[in-house]
Amino acid sequence: MKYELTFLCKEEAELKNIKDLIESYKGKVTKEEKLGERTLAYAIKKNHTALYYIIQLEIDKKSVLGFKNKLNLNEKILRYLLLVRE
Numbered sequence: 001m002k003y004e005l006t007f008l009c010k011e012e013a014e015l016k017n018i019k020d021l022i023e024s025y026k027g028k029v030t031k032e033e034k035l036g037e038r039t040l041a042y043a044i045k046k047n048h049t050a051l052y053y054i055i056q057l058e059i060d061k062k063s064v065l066g067f068k069n070k071l072n073l074n075e076k077i078l079r080y081l082l083l084v085r086e
Contacts, residue, residue: 001061002030007071007080008040008050014076015053025067027059044078056085 007018019029035052044050059067064082071080 001059001064002085003057003059003064004083004085005055005057005080006083007053007055008044008078009053009076010047010050010078011076012051014051014074017074017076018053018055018071021067021070022055022057022059025059025063027057027063027067029055029057031056047078050078 005018009015015032015034019032022029033054035054037049037051039049040047068082071077071082
């Protein structure tokens with residue numbers, strides 16, 4: 001299935017870790033977009049700025065739960081949103 005992952009992180013190196021995580025679940029990144037560093041409306045984990053990224057990916061529906069669990073455990077990701085694309 002096709003998904004869109006939007007996430008906020010502290011470091012630019014985290015993008016590579018996310019791509020590696022997607023590939024470990026036999027997924028494929030179809031498009032990525034960096035929105036740059038933005039000031040947050042309120043502090044998240046004592047951070048006032050964050051890097052915004054949007055990744056479009058294809059991953060098996062059965063692997064999504066494990067993928068989301070790994071994202072939840074990653075402390076360098078401040079927030080994420082995983083949406084199904086049609």
